[in-house]
Amino acid sequence: MKRGIIYLPDALTRANITPSAPRGSRTDGRIIESRIAGAHLRYLILSDIHANGEALTQCLEAATGHYDEVLCLGDLVGYGPDPNSVTERVRELSRIIIRGNHDRACVGLLDPGEFNPLARWATEWTRRELTLENFEFLRSLPMGPLSVDGFQMVHGSPLDEDEYILGPVEALTNLRAMTAPWVLFGHTHHQGGFALSPKGHFQAIRCARLMDGEPKIVKLLDGYAYLVNPGSVGQPRDGDWRAAYAVLDLDEKQVEYFRVPYDLAKTQAKMRAAGLPEPLIERLAFGR
Numbered sequence: 001m002k003r004g005i006i007y008l009p010d011a012l013t014r015a016n017i018t019p020s021a022p023r024g025s026r027t028d029g030r031i032i033e034s035r036i037a038g039a040h041l042r043y044l045i046l047s048d049i050h051a052n053g054e055a056l057t058q059c060l061e062a063a064t065g066h067y068d069e070v071l072c073l074g075d076l077v078g079y080g081p082d083p084n085s086v087t088e089r090v091r092e093l094s095r096i097i098i099r100g101n102h103d104r105a106c107v108g109l110l111d112p113g114e115f116n117p118l119a120r121w122a123t124e125w126t127r128r129e130l131t132l133e134n135f136e137f138l139r140s141l142p143m144g145p146l147s148v149d150g151f152q153m154v155h156g157s158p159l160d161e162d163e164y165i166l167g168p169v170e171a172l173t174n175l176r177a178m179t180a181p182w183v184l185f186g187h188t189h190h191q192g193g194f195a196l197s198p199k200g201h202f203q204a205i206r207c208a209r210l211m212d213g214e215p216k217i218v219k220l221l222d223g224y225a226y227l228v229n230p231g232s233v234g235q236p237r238d239g240d241w242r243a244a245y246a247v248l249d250l251d252e253k254q255v256e257y258f259r260v261p262y263d264l265a266k267t268q269a270k271m272r273a274a275g276l277p278e279p280l281i282e283r284l285a286f287g288r
C-alpha cells in the first residue's frame with residue numbers, strides 16, 4: 001500500500017491534488033496525493049451525523065490532533081436540527097465524502113415515501129431548511145463504493161448503498177464479495193463491524209461499554225477481510241446515546257473506536273424549537 005495516495009473514480013473526484021489547492025476543487029486525475037507527507041496517515045471516520053451539530057463538535061474536539069484526514073460515509077443530514085451548519089462544516093473538513101440515503105431523500109434523489117412517517121417528516125423539514133448551495137452540494141455527493149488508499153468507503157454495503165449490514169447473514173455475503181481488505185460502512189448506526197479470517201472464520205467486532213474518549217483498538221490482520229462501522233455521530237441506535245466515531249491508522253494497521261458524550265439537551269432543545277417530531281427528539285437519549 002502506498003501511503004498518501006488516494007484513488008478516486010474519474011467522475012467522482014472533487015478533491016484537491018496538491019497541498020495548496022483549495023478544498024473542494026475538481027481534478028481530472030485518477031490519483032490524488034494526500035496533503036499529508038508525515039510519518040503517519042490517520043483517517044477520522046465520521047458517519048451518519050444526521051444534522052446533529054453538538055455531536056459533531058464533540059467528536060471533532062475529542063479527535064483533535066489524532067487524525068490527518070477526515071472521511072465521511074454519508075447521511076450528513078436528516079433527523080437533526082442543524083442541516084446547514086453540519087453540511088458546511090463537513091464540506092470544509094473533508095474532501096472525501098459519499099452520499100447516504102437521507103442525503104439523497106433530502107435533495108430529491110430518493111423518494112421519501114420509502115421512509116417511515118417520522119423520517120419523512122424530518123426529510124421534508126430538512127429540504128425546506130437547506131440553502132440552495134448546501135442542497136446542490138449534497139446532491140453532488142458521489143455514491144459508494146469509493147476506493148481510498150487500498151480500502152473502500154460505502155454507506156450501506158459494497159453491494160448496495162441502501163443495504164443494512166446488521167448481522168452475520170448480510171456481513172458474510174459482503175465479506176466474501178469484497179474487493180478490498182477493509183471496507184468502511186455506516187447506515188445501521190451500530191458501532192463495530194465484522195471480520196473474516198483467511199480460513200473462513202467469522203467474527204463480530206463489538207464495542208459495548210467504551211469509556212468516554214477511550215478507544216477500543218482492533219488490529220487489522222493480514223489476509224483478513226474487515227467491515228468497519230464507526231457508528232453514528234448524531235443518532236446512535238446501538239443502545240448508547242453518546243456520539244460515535246473511529247480512527248483508521250494505516251501505518252499501525254488498526255481501527256480505534258471511540259464514544260464521547262455531547263450536549264444532548266441542547267440538540268433536543270433545538271429540535272423542539274424547530275418543531276421536529278417528539279419521538280425523534282426522545283430517541284436520542286436512548287441511543288435507539
Ligand code: ZN
Nearest residue numbers: 048075100187
Ligand atoms: Zn443514517
